[in-house]
Amino acid sequence: MAKSIGVIGGGQLARMMIPAAINLGLDIRVLAQTAGEPAALAVTALGSHLELDDVLAFAEAVDVVTFDHEHVPQSILRELVSRGVNVQPTPDALQFAQDKLAMRERLAALGVPVPDWARIETTEQLAAFLADHNGEGVLKTPTGGYDGKGVRVVRDAADAADWLADGGPLLVEELVDFRRELAQLVARRPSGELALWPLVESVQRDGVCAEVIAPAPDSAGRLADVAADIATTVAESLGVTGVLAVELFETTDDRLLVNELAMRPHNTGHWTIDGSTTSQFEQHLRAVLDLPLGATGSRDPWSVMVNVLGGPTTGSVGDRYGAAFTDQPTVKYHFYDKAPRPGRKVGHVTAGGDDLDEVVYRARAASAFFDN
Amino acid sequence: MAKSIGVIGGGQLARMMIPAAINLGLDIRVLAQTAGEPAALAVTALGSHLELDDVLAFAEAVDVVTFDHEHVPQSILRELVSRGVNVQPTPDALQFAQDKLAMRERLAALGVPVPDWARIETTEQLAAFLADHNGEGVLKTPTGGYDGKGVRVVRDAADAADWLADGGPLLVEELVDFRRELAQLVARRPSGELALWPLVESVQRDGVCAEVIAPAPDSAGRLADVAADIATTVAESLGVTGVLAVELFETTDDRLLVNELAMRPHNTGHWTIDGSTTSQFEQHLRAVLDLPLGATGSRDPWSVMVNVLGGPTTGSVGDRYGAAFTDQPTVKYHFYDKAPRPGRKVGHVTAGGDDLDEVVYRARAASAFFDN
Numbered sequence: 001m002a003k004s005i006g007v008i009g010g011g012q013l014a015r016m017m018i019p020a021a022i023n024l025g026l027d028i029r030v031l032a033q034t035a036g037e038p039a040a041l042a043v044t045a046l047g048s049h050l051e052l053d054d055v056l057a058f059a060e061a062v063d064v065v066t067f068d069h070e071h072v073p074q075s076i077l078r079e080l081v082s083r084g085v086n087v088q089p090t091p092d093a094l095q096f097a098q099d100k101l102a103m104r105e106r107l108a109a110l111g112v113p114v115p116d117w118a119r120i121e122t123t124e125q126l127a128a129f130l131a132d133h134n135g136e137g138v139l140k141t142p143t144g145g146y147d148g149k150g151v152r153v154v155r156d157a158a159d160a161a162d163w164l165a166d167g168g169p170l171l172v173e174e175l176v177d178f179r180r181e182l183a184q185l186v187a188r189r190p191s192g193e194l195a196l197w198p199l200v201e202s203v204q205r206d207g208v209c210a211e212v213i214a215p216a217p218d219s220a221g222r223l224a225d226v227a228a229d230i231a232t233t234v235a236e237s238l239g240v241t242g243v244l245a246v247e248l249f250e251t252t253d254d255r256l257l258v259n260e261l262a263m264r265p266h267n268t269g270h271w272t273i274d275g276s277t278t279s280q281f282e283q284h285l286r287a288v289l290d291l292p293l294g295a296t297g298s299r300d301p302w303s304v305m306v307n308v309l310g311g312p313t314t315g316s317v318g319d320r321y322g323a324a325f326t327d328q329p330t331v332k333y334h335f336y337d338k339a340p341r342p343g344r345k346v347g348h349v350t351a352g353g354d355d356l357d358e359v360v361y362r363a364r365a366a367s368a369f370f371d372n
Numbered sequence: 373m374a375k376s377i378g379v380i381g382g383g384q385l386a387r388m389m390i391p392a393a394i395n396l397g398l399d400i401r402v403l404a405q406t407a408g409e410p411a412a413l414a415v416t417a418l419g420s421h422l423e424l425d426d427v428l429a430f431a432e433a434v435d436v437v438t439f440d441h442e443h444v445p446q447s448i449l450r451e452l453v454s455r456g457v458n459v460q461p462t463p464d465a466l467q468f469a470q471d472k473l474a475m476r477e478r479l480a481a482l483g484v485p486v487p488d489w490a491r492i493e494t495t496e497q498l499a500a501f502l503a504d505h506n507g508e509g510v511l512k513t514p515t516g517g518y519d520g521k522g523v524r525v526v527r528d529a530a531d532a533a534d535w536l537a538d539g540g541p542l543l544v545e546e547l548v549d550f551r552r553e554l555a556q557l558v559a560r561r562p563s564g565e566l567a568l569w570p571l572v573e574s575v576q577r578d579g580v581c582a583e584v585i586a587p588a589p590d591s592a593g594r595l596a597d598v599a600a601d602i603a604t605t606v607a608e609s610l611g612v613t614g615v616l617a618v619e620l621f622e623t624t625d626d627r628l629l630v631n632e633l634a635m636r637p638h639n640t641g642h643w644t645i646d647g648s649t650t651s652q653f654e655q656h657l658r659a660v661l662d663l664p665l666g667a668t669g670s671r672d673p674w675s676v677m678v679n680v681l682g683g684p685t686t687g688s689v690g691d692r693y694g695a696a697f698t699d700q701p702t703v704k705y706h707f708y709d710k711a712p713r714p715g716r717k718v719g720h721v722t723a724g725g726d727d728l729d730e731v732v733y734r735a736r737a738a739s740a741f742f743d744n
Contacts, residue, residue, distance in 0.1 A: 002709055003690055019391030022413065023645075025689060025707025025719065041394065041413055273395075277702055292697035299671055317397060318375055325664035330649055335397025337374055347397065 002027045003289055006058055008049050009068025010037030012336040012345065013265050013281075016273065018042050020282035026289075030068075031058040038336040039068070052076050059085045066242060066288045067264050070097045071144070088190065088241045088288035089263045096238050097263040100171050101142040107258055110237050112230055114258050115249070116174040123164065126172055127157035133174045139163065140171045151207060176257060178249035182216050182223075183268035184231040187243050187283040187293055194235060195283065195293040197276060199227045202247070202268045205309075208343065209267040211363075212305040214275055214298065217356065226256050234261065243284045245269065267307070267345070272296075274332040274350040275303030300352030302359045306367040308347035311340030313372055317347065324369035331366040346370075374399045375661055378430055380421050381440025382409030384708040384717065385637050385653075388645065390414050392654035398661075402440075403430040410708040411440070424448050431457045438614055438660045439636050442469045443516070460562065460613040460660035461635045468610050469635040472543050473514040482609050484602055485629050487621070488546040495536065498544055499529035505546045511535065512543040523579060548629060550621035554588050554595075555640035556603040559615050559655040559665055566607060567655065567665040569648060571599045574619070574640045577681075580715065581639040583735070584677040586647055586670065589728065598628050606633065615656045617641065639679070639717070644668075646704040646722040647675030672724030674731045678739040680719035683712030685744055689719065696741035703738040718742075 002025055007014040010032025018041060021028035029044040031054065037043070047054025049072045056079070059065045064086045077091035089097075096103040104117045116133065120126045130137050139160055141150040153175065154160060163170055181202045188194045198215035216223070231246045245266030247259040269280035278286075278294030286293055311317055317335050324333070328351075335347035347370065351363035374397055379386040382404025390413055393400035401416040403426065409415070419426025421444045428451070431437045436458045449463035461469075468475040476489045487510075490501045502509050511532055513522040525547065526532060535542055553574045560566045570587035588595070603618045617638030619631040641652035650658075650666030658665055683689055689707050696705070700723075707719035719742065723735035 002688075002707075015394060018413070019394055022387060022391055023704070023706050024693075025705075025709050027709075041390070041400075277704075286697070291693050292701065294697070295702040297702070316374075321396075321663050325658070325666070329664065330667040330669070332395070332649075333397075334395050335374075337397050337399075 003064075004029060004062040005285055005288065006031065006062030006065045007039070007042070007068055008055065008058070008065060008072055010034075010039040010043055011068045012038045012338070014039035014042070014068035015336055016265065016270075016334070017281045017285060020279060020285050024282065024285065026285060028285075029058070029062055031055065038338060040337070050076075052079055056080065056083070056085075059087075064088050064288050066284070067094075070094060070263065074098070090239060090241065093238050093240045094263055097261050099142050100140050100260075101169060103261055104171060104173075106238065107234070110233060112233060112258055113255060115176050118172050119169050120160070120172050121164070121169045123157040123160060126154070126160050126170075129172050130154070130157060136175045137172045138175055140173065142169065142171055149207075176249045176259075177252045178257075179252050180216075180250050181259070182219070182227060182248040182250055182256070183212070183266070184227040184246045184248060185243060185266060185269045185272075185280060186228075186231040186235050186246070187280070187287045188235045188240055189287050189293065190241050190290045192236075193293055194232060195278075195296050196228050196231060197269065197272060197280070197296045198298060199224045200268055200271070206343065208307070208309065208345070210307055210309065211360075212268050212271055213356070213360070214271045214303040214305075223250070223256070230256060230258060234258070242287045243269065243280050267348075270334070270348050271303040271305040271350050273334070275299055275305075275352050300359075301354050302356045303350060303352045304356075304359045304363040305348055305350045306363040307345055308335070308349065308367050308370045310342045310344060311338075311346040311370055313340065316340075317370060320369045324366055327369065328362055328366040331362055333366070375436075376401060376434040377657055377660065378403065378434030378437045379411070379414070379440055380427065380430070380437060380444055382406075382411040382415055383440045384410045384710070386411035386414070386440035387708055388637065388642075388706070389653045389657060392651060392657050396654065396657060398657060400657075401430070401434060403427065410710060412709070422448075424451055428452065428455070428457075431459075436460050436660050438656070439466075442466060442635065446470070462611060462613065465610050465612045466635055469633050471514050472512055472632075473541060475633055476543060476545075478610065479606070479630055482605060484605060485627060487548050487629050487631075490544050491541050492532070492544050493536070493541045495529040495532060498526070498532050498542075501544050502526070502529060508547045509544045510547055512545065514541065514543055521579075548621045548631075549624045550629075551624050552588075552622050553631070554591070554599060554620040554622055554628070555584070555638070556599040556618045556620060557615060557638060557641045557644075557652060558600075558603040558607050558612075558618070559652070559659045560607045560612055561659050561665065562613050562662045564608075565665055566604060567650075567668050568600050568603060569641065569644060569652070569668045570670060571596045572640055572643070578715065580679070580681065580717070582679055582681065583732075584640050584643055585728070585732070586643045586675040586677075595622070595628070602628060602630060606630070614659045615641065615652050639720075642706070642720050643675040643677040643722050645706070647671055647677075647724050672731075673726050674728045675722060675724045676728075676731045676735040677720055677722045678735040679717055680707070680721065680739050680742045682714045682716060683710075683718040683742055685712065688712075689742060692741045696738055699741065700734055700738040703734055705738070 201216035573588035
């Protein structure tokens with residue numbers, strides 16, 4: 001019998017694991033909250049990732065449980081493990097992707113370079129931090145944030161009042177003076193094998209990833225080496241299994257600082273579906289099953305991924321295929337079967353080739369057919 | 373809403389359409405005879421492709437009907453069309469992939485080069501043909517054959533007695549003195565656009581495709597041009613839509629003769645999943661939906677596909693992943709979730725690279741892990 005993988009969450013990351021599972025002959029099953037989510041084709045159970053009974057019933061029928069998102073509570077994860085369920089990444093690792101305060105504390109202890117940060121529970125503590133950092137900072141809720149949600153630039157301690165009123169500590173970080181954002185993806189098996197993709201540049205708009213360039217221009221040498229060292233240290237020290245995305249700031253004074261961690265396939269790795277010998281989705285499945293990892297060489301000198309954000313405001317994505325496919329026949333199109341909504345990630349496109357400017361042009365041109 | 377494609381038949385060809393549909397954001401549904409067939413993930417109806425009611429109920433809910441195999445009877449196909457179902461390829465085209473006598477008659481009328489052939493209904497007619505062709509020939513049942521089934525080399529007219537006793541005419545062809553077998557794949561939209569992949573070499577063992585080399589070595593120039601012309605003529609003259617595979621003999625006297633036609637993705641095109649900008653499965657979906665076709669350039673100078681035939685005689689395919697993945701991390705693995713059985717196509721592997729000998733070695737080495 002084929003090995004079975006249970007994915008908690010039915011979003012586009014679970015969706016994009018399905019082709020990889022089909023190719024490898026693996027049995028993939030998804031626990032989704034509702035019918036009609038992007039990974040619907042592999043949904044075998046509807047239920048909540050916040051309900052132990054739902055998760056347990058789903059998890060006990062598969063060889064390994066993994067995730068589309070990091071929102072399954074630690075209490076449920078630990079109960080699964082105590083009942084013998086194979087959970088990858090483990091709760092011990094996943095806590096650092098779930099809780100940004102825990103992540104900052106752990107990375108600081110490891111000596112991994114991070115922005116200046118502090119744990120705050122009062123406006124006075126925040127005021128003190130701001131006073132030490134040019135009067136500005138980035139305030140984050142430790143849990144539950146994504147794509148710019150749960151993140152706020154603050155220049156006055158009073159700006160934190162509403163979040164502090166909700167109780168619980170907050171994380172404040174220095175507003176990093178960065179040149180660009182980068183991401184280093186790595187996959188790691190429980191038995192220790194580790195494979196890195198090239199360092200990439202991630203262009204964010206309104207707190208959401210808009211474009212990814214692989215490899216990051218002018219990154220060969222020191223920059224790539226430092227990023228690989230950081231990702232390797234994090235993956236090994238935290239015992240991460242599956243794909244780990246380390247989002248980085250390249251500062252104007254040439255340092256690399258860790259911004260965020262994700263322990264699952266990540267938007268900055270979507271280019272690997274078409275641009276790498278082994279996609280992040282295939283690699284994640286191999287890794288969580290503790291199978292040998294695939295080669296991570298690039299298929300083209302340059303790959304550029306552009307997200308389709310929002311989608312058409314009239315008609316459907318499918319109405320735009322004709323014009324896009326005609327104009328850009330070499331671009332690879334990926335759509336998640338999500339209804340258009342402003343800012344929503346409804347798909348992405350990837351172009352590859354020898355000339356970066358030309359590759360960027362093709363990817364942006366293809367994506368633009370799905371705007372407005 | 374996403375466009376929906378209904379595939380009749382739940383085998384590996386339907387299975388390999390699923391990743392392409394997921395990527396493009398299309399809704400794919402499969403009519404299979406039983407649960408647990410390779411395309412199980414997309415099965416929305418169980419039923420027989422030989423029962424009008426089963427096919428009709430399935431077909432009326434989708435935007436276009438296409439096929440995993442060519443075994444749906446013309447009577448059912450024509451009834452679908454008469455009820456307004458969009459069937460691609462059309463019954464008019466598909467009849468030439470279903471009936472080898474009809475195919476031979478039509479190609480001969482078009483002036484497309486084919487082996488000498490005759491329609492026979494008696495042993496006397498067969499004896500006359502053999503007498504004219506060095507006492508040997510290839511006897512074929514006009515319908516229902518595949519992978520060497522329904523094909524027999526004959527050197528005595530009495531060898532045909534059992535098949536003739538079943539009634540109906542048979543096809544006899546000269547035993548072609550060929551150097552190698554080639555295949556030219558092309559995709560065509562209803563509105564006429566057409567795209568060809570490179571001519572490939574197909575190595576057969578025991579009447580079953582064992583390996584495919586893309587492009588066919590030493591085929592650039594005249595050979596590739598002639599093959600492209602033949603495939604274009606066939607696709608356009610027969611009104612083929614979707615993928616058309618034209619299997620060819622390269623004779624020892626440097627001619628190309630059409631052996632067989634298939635109007636669906638074909639084993640000789642599996643290399644395109646990993647080796648071409650647009651796979652035959654994605655292109656088939658685009659074509660049957662009359663969407664603009666994707667680019668068909670190769671991703672590597674050489675791609676080699678090796679079928680996994682039979683599969684392990686002990687344990688399961690999955691038991692062999694560890695050794696295979698470790699030894700050949702650059703090879704792409706594809707398994708169809710079929711139980712091992714001697715000679716059965718249970719999967720395939722594809723390698724790509726610059727040096728043909730080395731690419732062949734990697735593909736064969738990866739496949740060999742799943743033998744015996």
